[in-house]
Amino acid sequence: MGRSIIGPFQIQPRPMQEKYAPAEIERAAQQHWESTAAFRAVEDATRPKYYCLSMFPYPSGKLHMGHVRNYTIGDVLTRYHRMRGFNVLQPMGWDAFGLPAENAAMANAVPPAQWTYDNIAYMKQQLRSLGFAIDWTRELATCRPEYYKWNQWLFLRMLEKGLAYQKTGVVNWDPVDQTVLANEQVIDGRGWRTGAVVEKREIPMYYLAITQYAEELLASLDALPGWPERVKTMQANWIGKSYGVRFAFPYELPAPGGTTLPSPASGRGTEGEGSGGQETEKGLLWVFTTRADTIMGVTFCAVAAEHPLAARAARDNPALAAFVEECKHGSVMEADMATMEKKGMPTGICVSHPLTGERIPVWVGNYVLMGYGEGAVMAVPGHDERDLHFARKYGLPVKQVIEVPGKTFSAEAWQEWQADKEAGRCVNSGKYDGLGYRQAVDAIAADLKAKGLGDKQVIWRLRDWGISRQRYWGCPIPLIHCEKCGTVPVPDEQLPVVLPEDCVPDGSGNPLARRADFLDCACPKCGARARRETDTMDTFVDSSWYYSRYASADNAGAMVDERVKYWLPVDQYIGGIEHAILHLLYSRFWTKVMRDLGLVSFDEPFSRLLTQGMVLNEIFFRKPASGRISYFNPAEVEPKFDDKGNRIGAVLRADGAPVESGGIGTMSKSKNNGVDPQALIEQYGADTARFFMMFASPPEQTLEWSDSGVDGSYRFLKRLWAFAAGAREAVRAAPALPARLDGALAAVRRDIHLNLKQANYDFQKFQYNTVASAAMKMLNALERAPKDADYPALAREGLSILLRLLSPITPHICHHLWRELGFGEDILHAPWPEPLEAALAQDEVELVLQVNGKLRGAIRVPAAAAKEQIEAAALAAETAQKYLEGRPAKKVVVVPGRLVNIVV
RNA sequence: GCCGGGAUGGCGGAAUCGGUAGACGCAGCGGACUCAAAAUCCGCCGCUGGAAACAGUGUGGGGGUUCGACUCCCCCUCCCGGCACCA
Numbered sequence: 001m002g003r004s005i006i007g008p009f010q011i012q013p014r015p016m017q018e019k020y021a022p023a024e025i026e027r028a029a030q031q032h033w034e035s036t037a038a039f040r041a042v043e044d045a046t047r048p049k050y051y052c053l054s055m056f057p058y059p060s061g062k063l064h065m066g067h068v069r070n071y072t073i074g075d076v077l078t079r080y081h082r083m084r085g086f087n088v089l090q091p092m093g094w095d096a097f098g099l100p101a102e103n104a105a106m107a108n109a110v111p112p113a114q115w116t117y118d119n120i121a122y123m124k125q126q127l128r129s130l131g132f133a134i135d136w137t138r139e140l141a142t143c144r145p146e147y148y149k150w151n152q153w154l155f156l157r158m159l160e161k162g163l164a165y166q167k168t169g170v171v172n173w174d175p176v177d178q179t180v181l182a183n184e185q186v187i188d189g190r191g192w193r194t195g196a197v198v199e200k201r202e203i204p205m206y207y208l209a210i211t212q213y214a215e216e217l218l219a220s221l222d223a224l225p226g227w228p229e230r231v232k233t234m235q236a237n238w239i240g241k242s243y244g245v246r247f248a249f250p251y252e253l254p255a256p257g258g259t260t261l262p263s264p265a266s267g268r269g270t271e272g273e274g275s276g277g278q279e280t281e282k283g284l285l286w287v288f289t290t291r292a293d294t295i296m297g298v299t300f301c302a303v304a305a306e307h308p309l310a311a312r313a314a315r316d317n318p319a320l321a322a323f324v325e326e327c328k329h330g331s332v333m334e335a336d337m338a339t340m341e342k343k344g345m346p347t348g349i350c351v352s353h354p355l356t357g358e359r360i361p362v363w364v365g366n367y368v369l370m371g372y373g374e375g376a377v378m379a380v381p382g383h384d385e386r387d388l389h390f391a392r393k394y395g396l397p398v399k400q401v402i403e404v405p406g407k408t409f410s411a412e413a414w415q416e417w418q419a420d421k422e423a424g425r426c427v428n429s430g431k432y433d434g435l436g437y438r439q440a441v442d443a444i445a446a447d448l449k450a451k452g453l454g455d456k457q458v459i460w461r462l463r464d465w466g467i468s469r470q471r472y473w474g475c476p477i478p479l480i481h482c483e484k485c486g487t488v489p490v491p492d493e494q495l496p497v498v499l500p501e502d503c504v505p506d507g508s509g510n511p512l513a514r515r516a517d518f519l520d521c522a523c524p525k526c527g528a529r530a531r532r533e534t535d536t537m538d539t540f541v542d543s544s545w546y547y548s549r550y551a552s553a554d555n556a557g558a559m560v561d562e563r564v565k566y567w568l569p570v571d572q573y574i575g576g577i578e579h580a581i582l583h584l585l586y587s588r589f590w591t592k593v594m595r596d597l598g599l600v601s602f603d604e605p606f607s608r609l610l611t612q613g614m615v616l617n618e619i620f621f622r623k624p625a626s627g628r629i630s631y632f633n634p635a636e637v638e639p640k641f642d643d644k645g646n647r648i649g650a651v652l653r654a655d656g657a658p659v660e661s662g663g664i665g666t667m668s669k670s671k672n673n674g675v676d677p678q679a680l681i682e683q684y685g686a687d688t689a690r691f692f693m694m695f696a697s698p699p700e701q702t703l704e705w706s707d708s709g710v711d712g713s714y715r716f717l718k719r720l721w722a723f724a725a726g727a728r729e730a731v732r733a734a735p736a737l738p739a740r741l742d743g744a745l746a747a748v749r750r751d752i753h754l755n756l757k758q759a760n761y762d763f764q765k766f767q768y769n770t771v772a773s774a775a776m777k778m779l780n781a782l783e784r785a786p787k788d789a790d791y792p793a794l795a796r797e798g799l800s801i802l803l804r805l806l807s808p809i810t811p812h813i814c815h816h817l818w819r820e821l822g823f824g825e826d827i828l829h830a831p832w833p834e835p836l837e838a839a840l841a842q843d844e845v846e847l848v849l850q851v852n853g854k855l856r857g858a859i860r861v862p863a864a865a866a867k868e869q870i871e872a873a874a875l876a877a878e879t880a881q882k883y884l885e886g887r888p889a890k891k892v893v894v895v896p897g898r899l900v901n902i903v904v
Numbered sequence: 905g906c907c908g909g910g911a912u913g914g915c916g917g918a919a920u921c922g923g924u925a926g927a928c929g930c931a932g933c934g935g936a937c938u939c940a941a942a943a944u945c946c947g948c949c950g951c952u953g954g955a956a957a958c959a960g961u962g963u964g965g966g967g968g969u970u971c972g973a974c975u976c977c978c979c980c981u982c983c984c985g986g987c988a989c990c991a
Contacts, residue, residue: 058991065976079987099990171989181988234908234986334987338905367905386905462988468988539991578985585988613909614985670990695929696916702909702984709916709930715944716929722944761920770918773928780928848924853972855924893971902967903971 017730020721022685022812029812036833037725038828039133041089041564050086051567052078053547053606053641055583056093059119059141060100063126064674065693066576066615072809073612073699074574075132076768079808082133089567091550092127092134094120097474097539100669101184102505105473112311112473113501116143126678130686131811138553142542147549148475149496150559151541154590156478156489157597163209166487168181169466170332170371173201179509180470184670188332193507193628200328205468206477206535210589213880214239217588226608228700231580238283240461245292245445246374247454248284249301249351249360253312282375285351285362286311288373288459291421292448294380296429297401298391299352299391302344302365303376310364313347320345320364327366334369336560342367342390354453355444356430365390373459385414403427420842421539465586467538472503472511480521481511482530482608491524497532505581510534542578542588544585547573547605564600573606576614577700578666584609610766613702617673619662620650630658631672664704676704688714694809695772716776717813720802724817727795732822734792739838745794748785750842752778752798753835759805760834768809775806801833848899849874851883859900874900 033039037860054074057067061213077514078090094116099117101112108115120141127134140147158164172181174191180203185192210217218239285301305327314321323345328338339597343366351360367386369379381391381398392396396505402424405416417423421437432440441456447452462573468477476497478490490497496743500518503511512518512534523530545559551567575583584606591605620632632652637659651658667674680689692713694814697703724731741749783797785791800823807814818827842863847870849857857879861870871892874880880902893904 055991060991095991180989183987184990186989230908237907238987240907331990332908335905338987340905466988538989540988543991576985576991577909580990581986582988583991616984666985668990698917700909701917703916704984706916706930712929720942758920765920769916770928773918776928850924850972853923853970858924891971893923895923899972901923901971 026812029815050081076808091138093140096141149452152478169205207464246457251351286374297380304368304370306370326359434561468535480532485525577611620659661865730792734796753839757835850901
């Protein structure tokens with residue numbers, strides 16, 4: 001930086017080609033960057049660093065438009081900051097473990113490893129052809145042992161600290177394939193391949209205690225001003241800290257032996273706490289509520305099907321046992337749980353209201369979640385919408401205990417105000433009558449506490465992170481099962497536990513369970529023959545720390561080293577909004593664990609976050625009566641129209657038979673609705689593809705794919721090329737513009753600098769669609785400028801601004817033209833352009849003239865005119881006189897630089 | 905269902921703090937060039953009425969605040985993302 005860029009460029013290249021030939025100039029520019037190692041990032045303590053990271057792709061086969069959008073945004077940011085003088089790092093890698101590789105293996109009998117590595121090779125070549133400023137020397141793939149070794153190593157550290165532990169978890173079980181299904185593989189409650197009704201099954205799993213960090217994960221959202229508000233809101237709601245009251249309904253069962261039922265493990269942290277049935281919990285049904293103020297309105301309680309009380313009641317009630325069994329069918333997905341028909345059955349057991357002693361019946365409800373809170377809820381149908389529907393369905397009583405002045409309570413139809421915490425006051429609640437939400441909760445909690453039946457409690461919606469997957473293509477969990485010693489961690493010096501890469505899964509369970517060479521091992525403790533754990537880790541583990549590994553990618557001896565101190569945290573992270581919660585939350589958690597282990601010294605991994613909107617496309621599918629659903633790419637599908645031109649359906653081109661429409665959704669491998677950018681790149685070149693992606697819409701907005709408009713982007717680049725070619729000789733010979741210009745050229749120059757000013761503002765806002773517009777406007781202005789004496793100098797200044805402004809978006813053509821026009825050797829080293837104040841100044845401004853807020857004309861006033869002068873000029877204007885009709889104006893509003901509004 | 909976001913011409917979108925709605929493109933229409941086509945260039949282009957000047961109307965729907973609302977407030981509809989085993 002620092003040296004003068006605008007100056008004669010010595011070498012006289014051969015005459016410039018007339019026609020824009022993107023393939024040639026893109027290859028040449030990419031070769032130039034490669035031969036100069038232009039994007040190799042080297043630690044340099046003397047320069048400010050800028051770590052720009054895009055979420056790494058899953059190697060699904062080909063890039064899709066979502067990738068092109070994501071990586072172009074990242075590349076624009078990278079190149080912009082490079083020209084702003086930062087030492088920039090933009091790495092790339094592969095989120096290489098996951099389900100699609102196993103699906104491909106089943107379909108084509110190819111080992112997931114081979115499929116994955118082939119895909120990586122192809123997609124890497126695609127990324128290279130798009131000209132991204134990536135430091136490929138830091139490339140990583142999470143399926144490589146040298147990477148996942150450190151997943152295993154950190155898992156063992158967590159195990160030592162009690163942050164990793166075992167407990168049972170519920171999974172989707174396909175009874176025909178005898179295998180665990182991912183949520184994605186459950187369609188309408190049935191297995192995707194077999195069509196069998198899915199069952200819930202409890203199996204042992206490993207968990208990471210993310211809830212131990214809940215408080216910090218919530219609090220430190222405030223320390224992330226560079227994150228979108230909506231993402232922080234979503235995370236805060238997901239963590240879900242709620243203040244409420246945990247209390248118990250006492251009961252006595254006529255059962256033999258004075259049965260003690262343990263309180264089920266609460267949603268928090270480690271297992272085992274509270275198990276064994278503490279004395280005080282004897283015969284107590286514990287619930288949690290955020291609405292203790294409605295406690296006098298409880299008319300029944302509902303427990304989950306897995307609740308001990310349900311099991312106890314089902315013991316001698318076959319109908320109830322059948323219902324509990326029925327609740328075990330269907331998927332474990334929360335969305336399904338929330339939308340399914342709410343069903344229940346009475347247990348025949350009654351509990352006592354803790355304050356009134358009233359008998360309260362206990363029901364089993366299929367909508368009560370065992371994993372959240374206590375697995376039991378108090379039901380207040382008068383003031384909870386879901387409870388009211390349930391009560392109406394089963395004829396349970398409804399009581400009003402909250403009133404809002406001016407509102408009439410209904411026990412039949414739900415009204416929003418019935419759950420109002422702000423305006424509500426207690427009624428029909430004895431001593432609590434007249435209290436508001438806060439006071440009522442305090443008073444009731446105090447009374448419950450005095451009786452030893454409860455107290456205020458903080459509860460989290462966040463659950464611990466279950467990382468066990470009963471799948472082959474993932475990172476092995478480094479544990480060994482020994483008959484004598486139990487579960488034993490693999491010693492550090494035996495890491496990594498390497499996944500064999502030649503398995504071909506067939507859809508019926510984990511092939512590792514049939515691999516003797518993987519399974520058989522010696523117990524690290526006693527040396528006896530033992531069996532390796534076959535569960536692998538959730539792929540979110542892989543992506544929870546890869547951003548740190550890029551800084552130490554070549555270090556075989558440590559997870560991370562001192563170079564993370566220079567590069568981390570990530571200055572700008574870019575990725576799809578679909579990752580707003582899980583991936584980003586897990587990464588934040590993992591970072592805090594690494595910090596507490598002394599591995600890194602930052603609290604948050606991503607200083608600034610840009611959440612890219614999804615690229616959507618239509619979804620087409622066929623679902624045979626039995627068997628597996630298949631999706632068809634929109635490119636293979638032809639729409640059908642009726643006489644009036646309305647779309648009535650679509651058929652598959654290959655066989656002419658109809659396909660069903662699945663609406664519109666994210667481009668994805670599983671829905672087969674991705675658009676391969678390859679054809680676009682081959683036909684128009686990378687610059688057009690990049691320009692069009694940026695021009696199509698602002699980055700954070702959802703984008704419905706359509707390639708109409710690509711032609712316009714290509715036309716613009718052709719026009720830019722033609723203009724530069726035509727102006728080349730004049731520009732190379734032209735002097736610099738004088739600081740002060742007059743006449744028509746001054747207006748053109750002002751236009752260019754105004755657009756530059758706007759574009760620089762838009763760069764700050766990541767609004768690249770209007771940056772692209774600004775570049776188009778500049779070219780329009782230059783083309784239309786009068787060709788007088790100062791024109792070559794103006795063209796020179798204008799092009800030098802335009803090329804630099806545009807170079808982050810279309811780097812190849814700008815690289816080439818920068819050299820052709822003699823501005824310098826490498827536009828990468830040019831300083832970022834800033835608008836000249838002198839070029840922006842003007843003597844006179846035009847103000848809009850409104851009458852009663854309606855546009856009626858315009859007036860011209862001196863730029864420095866005072867409000868009084870403007871008002872006088874406006875009132876004197878002919879248009880104003882016409883509407884005033886001799887009357888005085890009631891009011892005149894002057895907005896300097898903008899408008900005058902006369903109210904008559 | 906719950907949480908988050910969105911809706912502006914035929915289409916993608918612009919409008920920075922409440923101040924000219926529709927910038928910049930696409931498509932379309934008309935014209936120039938051409939034997940013709942492609943490419944390129946010039947002009948028109950929200951809707952209604954009007955020959956025009958111009959007037960009315962218009963930012964998903966309904967209401968409100970304001971001199972003035974795409975923008976702020978209340979209610980509603982539809983679409984998209986997430987919902988813990990897709991990544």
